[in-house]
Amino acid sequence: MExxxxxxxxxxxxxxxxxxxxxxxxVIDLIKTFGKNEAVKxxxxxxxxGEIFGLLGPNGAGKSTTINIMCGYLEPTSGDTIIxxxxxxREPMDVKSLLGVVPQEIALYKDFNSxxxxxxxxxxxxxxxxxxxxxAEEILHFVGxxxxxxxxxxxFSGGMQRRINMAIAMMHNPNFLLxxxxxxxxxxxxxxxxxxxxxxxxxxxxxxxxxxxxxxxAERLCNHIAIMDEGRIxxxxxxxxxxxxxxxxxxxxxxxxxxxxxxQLTGKTLRD
Amino acid sequence: MKNLWYIAKKDLKQIFRDRASLIFLLLVxxxxxxxxxxxxxxxFFGSGTSQITITxxxxxxxxxxxxxxxxxxxxxxxxxxxxxxxxxNTPGQVTDQVANNSNVNAGVVIPAGTxxxxxxxxxxxxxxxxxxxxxxxxxxxxxxxxxxxxxxxxVLSAQLAGIEAVGQVYSVCNQPGNHCAQxxxxxxxxxxxxxxxxxxxxxSTVQALTAGKAVxxxxxxxxxxxxxxxxxxFGVNAAAGTILQEKEDGTFRRLLIAPVHKYAxxxxxxxxxxxxxxxxxxxxxxxxxxxxxLHFGSLPAVIALIIGVSFAATGLGILLxxxxxxxxxxxxxxxxxVILSSAIGGAWWPLFIEPVWMQQIAxxxxxxxxxxxxxxxxxxxxxxxxxxxxxxxxxxxxxxxxLIAMRLFRFQxxxx
Numbered sequence: 001m002e003x004x005x006x007x008x009x010x011x012x013x014x015x016x017x018x019x020x021x022x023x024x025x026x027v028i029d030l031i032k033t034f035g036k037n038e039a040v041k042x043x044x045x046x047x048x049x050g051e052i053f054g055l056l057g058p059n060g061a062g063k064s065t066t067i068n069i070m071c072g073y074l075e076p077t078s079g080d081t082i083i084x085x086x087x088x089x090r091e092p093m094d095v096k097s098l099l100g101v102v103p104q105e106i107a108l109y110k111d112f113n114s115x116x117x118x119x120x121x122x123x124x125x126x127x128x129x130x131x132x133x134x135x136a137e138e139i140l141h142f143v144g145x146x147x148x149x150x151x152x153x154x155x156f157s158g159g160m161q162r163r164i165n166m167a168i169a170m171m172h173n174p175n176f177l178l179x180x181x182x183x184x185x186x187x188x189x190x191x192x193x194x195x196x197x198x199x200x201x202x203x204x205x206x207x208x209x210x211x212x213x214x215x216x217x218a219e220r221l222c223n224h225i226a227i228m229d230e231g232r233i234x235x236x237x238x239x240x241x242x243x244x245x246x247x248x249x250x251x252x253x254x255x256x257x258x259x260x261x262x263x264q265l266t267g268k269t270l271r272d
Numbered sequence: 273m274k275n276l277w278y279i280a281k282k283d284l285k286q287i288f289r290d291r292a293s294l295i296f297l298l299l300v301x302x303x304x305x306x307x308x309x310x311x312x313x314x315x316f317f318g319s320g321t322s323q324i325t326i327t328x329x330x331x332x333x334x335x336x337x338x339x340x341x342x343x344x345x346x347x348x349x350x351x352x353x354x355x356x357x358x359x360x361n362t363p364g365q366v367t368d369q370v371a372n373n374s375n376v377n378a379g380v381v382i383p384a385g386t387x388x389x390x391x392x393x394x395x396x397x398x399x400x401x402x403x404x405x406x407x408x409x410x411x412x413x414x415x416x417x418x419x420x421x422x423x424x425x426x427v428l429s430a431q432l433a434g435i436e437a438v439g440q441v442y443s444v445c446n447q448p449g450n451h452c453a454q455x456x457x458x459x460x461x462x463x464x465x466x467x468x469x470x471x472x473x474x475x476s477t478v479q480a481l482t483a484g485k486a487v488x489x490x491x492x493x494x495x496x497x498x499x500x501x502x503x504x505x506f507g508v509n510a511a512a513g514t515i516l517q518e519k520e521d522g523t524f525r526r527l528l529i530a531p532v533h534k535y536a537x538x539x540x541x542x543x544x545x546x547x548x549x550x551x552x553x554x555x556x557x558x559x560x561x562x563x564x565x566l567h568f569g570s571l572p573a574v575i576a577l578i579i580g581v582s583f584a585a586t587g588l589g590i591l592l593x594x595x596x597x598x599x600x601x602x603x604x605x606x607x608x609x610v611i612l613s614s615a616i617g618g619a620w621w622p623l624f625i626e627p628v629w630m631q632q633i634a635x636x637x638x639x640x641x642x643x644x645x646x647x648x649x650x651x652x653x654x655x656x657x658x659x660x661x662x663x664x665x666x667x668x669x670x671x672x673x674x675l676i677a678m679r680l681f682r683f684q685x686x687x688x
Contacts, residue, residue, distance in 0.1 A: 001566070004609075065502060071529050072529065073525060073529050073683060073684065075527055093533070096530060097531050101526070101529045105521075105522040107525065107526045109282070109523060111286055111289050111290065112286075120278070123274075124275055124278060124530045124532055125531065126274075176606040261420045
């Protein structure tokens with residue numbers, strides 16, 4: 001990654017240079033417009049196998065739209081995402097089995113217990129009854145909720161529901177997880193539990209795209225980070241590369257941390 | 273196809289786990305059916321048989337044969353008609369009964385000397401007028417009043433015939449060469465016997481026969497299908513409404529991210545709606561059959577109509593879900609649509625008692641098609657072929673709703 005370059009001009013896509021990593025995900029020049037609003041303006045990046053890739057940006061930067069396109073929920077206006085060699089736009093059903101999505105909101109059937117939630121999604125991914133039961137129990141142990149597996153999830157705390165929200169995405173054992181702000185509104189204990197889970201997943205070789213507003217989360221978890229604003233990626237690299245960043249032309253001061261860099265790049269204007 | 277079934281199964285499981293929904297969809301209608309069925313037991317179809325019951329208030333001041341003949345003629349008790357005659361001493365009591373007693377359908381006052389007036393009129397060769405007073409409520413169109421009026425008129429006509437016969441006897445006696453001994457002709461006896469013969473001869477000359485099977489209709493034959501459909505349409509909120517609920521909860525997006533085809537997802541939802549409506553209707557009809565002895569008539573026609581209603585309700589469900597954005601909007605619009613279509617569509621009273629123009633307007637709702645068919649089969653004794661237009665109408669209704677809904681339905685919101 002010695003040759004990583006950065007572009008602060010906010011024009012045109014940024015392409016990650018080849019660095020010898022084995023790539024699992026390639027995002028190629030994604031553009032998405034809603035009427036006259038161009039939400040994503042040519043986003044490109046790659047994610048290596050087993051990496052945790054952080055996608056940061058203020059509200060409305062285009063992170064969620066990018067994730068929605070990558071998982072096949074939205075069709076891009078142009079561009080494509082290739083996951084493990086399969087095009088999301090051309091073969092969405094094949095790709096969907098390879099990936100799991102942890103949505104920003106808690107998307108659960110709250111009258112069901114955690115086993116029922118997990119087993120239902122297991123059915124949709126074509127798992128047999130035996131596989132579903134074994135895998136659901138394994139995951140519930142993994143996220144620390146096995147003992148409460150028969151309780152309706154509506155009785156769970158916000159943090160516990162977040163963990164089940166994540167468990168569902170892991171149910172079919174995907175190679176690639178997209179996590180859209182998975183720690184919003186949880187207490188420090190639950191957040192720590194979620195971090196532990198993510199680190200265990202990384203250790204098992206799962207590739208993760210992680211979006212967050214919390215810079216310390218990105219600093220702790222992510223191998224590579226991209227910062228998005230106004231539908232474009234405006235900086236990308238490892239944490240060290242980003243922190244070592246000096247834009248020669250604009251004489252940007254070396255940031256003291258990721259939070260400092262983020263504010264330098266995206267400004268202090270409120271994004272509601 | 274497996275995913276379609278998994279989604280339908282999950283939706284049904286959710287609905288059956290929601291006890292409040294189940295009570296509203298099954299128990300509340302059952303209680304209403306029982307209460308309304310018994311409360312209005314005689315409202316639409318008498319006491320549950322085809323016998324017509326009439327009560328008449330009578331004041332008979334006539335000492336002659338006419339008064340007695342009218343009172344006797346009114347005492348009828350057959351399978352088809354039962355007339356109860358309550359006698360009063362004064363005309364005022366009769367008019368008071370007609371005016372104030374809702375059980376009394378008509379009043380008859382036979383003034384004193386009615387028989388004598390009839391006889392003298394006959395001897396003079398004139399037709400008497402206003403001999404007997406007949407009372408009913410103003411502006412009433414109750415057919416039972418006509419029945420009573422016809423009986424009284426028939427008796428008077430018969431008496432006139434008898435008196436005419438007496439006139440003929442006198443004229444024969446008075447012809448040259450003929451002789452009738454003085455006081456040998458009993459005018460009243462001749463008139464009475466001819467009159468009785470005239471009045472009683474009619475019915476015995478006609479042989480009453482029957483064709484087909486007797487249809488014993490009860491109020492439950494109207495109430496059970498009517499309320500079953502009324503509450504089945506409310507089920508749209510519970511089943512199709514889950515699409516909006518899932519969109520609001522984010523689980524719909526989660527399903528779209530899973531390897532599930534869009535139309536398997538929607539199909540699963542619709543299958544759940546169809547099964548729920550079909551199950552609900554079947555439940556009420558089976559309960560109705562065993563508990564209230566519903567008369568099904570053509571069973572295949574009833575089954576086809578129930579399936580047609582379930583299909584049309586499913587179409588209506590997806591149409592409403594496509595037209596609104598939130599569950600709250602759906603919860604507001606469903607009662608409006610269901611109550612309006614039920615009110616004019618014959619869910620609460622037989623469609624055939626409504627004016628024709630209203631029956632036509634009612635066809636914009638599912639209820640009218642369904643109730644026209646079910647009333648036809650269960651009350652009017654129609655067969656499958658005769659209600660086939662209603663069955664086809666229900667399926668066409670569903671297809672039209674689906675086609676419109678497919679134009680309106682959005683899997684994803686058109687915003688970032």
